[in-house]
Amino acid sequence: MDLDKIDRAILIALQADGRATNASLAERVGLSETPCARRLKRLEADGYIEGYRAVLSRSALGLGLVAFVQVRFSVHDRKLSDRFEREIQAIPRIVACHNVSGTADYLLQVVARDLDDYGTFMRDVLRVLPGVSAVESMLSLREVKRYAGLPLL
Template sequence: MKGENAVTELDRIDRAMLVALQQDGRMPVAKLAERVGLSETPCARRLKRLESDGYIDGYRAILSRKALELGVVAFAQVRFSVHDRALSDRFEREIQGIERIVSCHNISGTADYLLQIVARDLDEYGVFMRDVLRTLPGVTAVESMLSLRELKRDSGLPVP
């Protein structure tokens, strides 16, 4: 499946480049070229094409929760009692600006949304639940699940 703007099919070298960049997005073009068996210029051209075709959304640093003292990772299932498009739109707009919510998915099943939330400790998470999450538009029920231990962190997407 191609990205929204993707126009080219991926070959073996494109796939190898994407895998390598997911492991190290700051890899210099020279090192990337060596890893995939190209010279620098064709590698740089391919990289620009992968970016412009929408296969690469962007680059970012992976921060340490421990260093930032964010000891709690919680997953919250959020339910609405009224399923109104305008209410859902307001909820979705408001969560975009809440830094503690690191991901949000509109899901199927008994809940409407699944949020991943970080906090310094359980006290801070409790205050966040009471003062922020439960006051968001449309929210009528929240069920929290606390992560006891992270076994695998986002390691990138599989590249077919």
């Protein structure tokens, strides 16, 4: 389905404020409430909107360290990769994981309280995951841009 200008405006508004009421959303996009609600239901049903969630403050939660971790495997075995991927799903500190091309097999985004906490996590959790032969960490010094939603090209 092609998105029209109003559909795009609804998606942009919801990415900025997922708790917007139907009334405020309708006002922002220039529709009355009933057609806006119908469009929103259609966007949800068609899979453009996967869900709604709160954006939590890392600093308020005491998670002051963000690390990007390149993980390499020495043996490329499908069962091993599947096991690795299953295990990382259960680790809350790993907030994102991508199977990537290049010198690494996976790129992880990890949060921790501080450097000591991250070091313990690296030693006791990351390095012992199935298939892992090498890890390389890059610590975030400062977040320049935070995920603000997907672009509607």
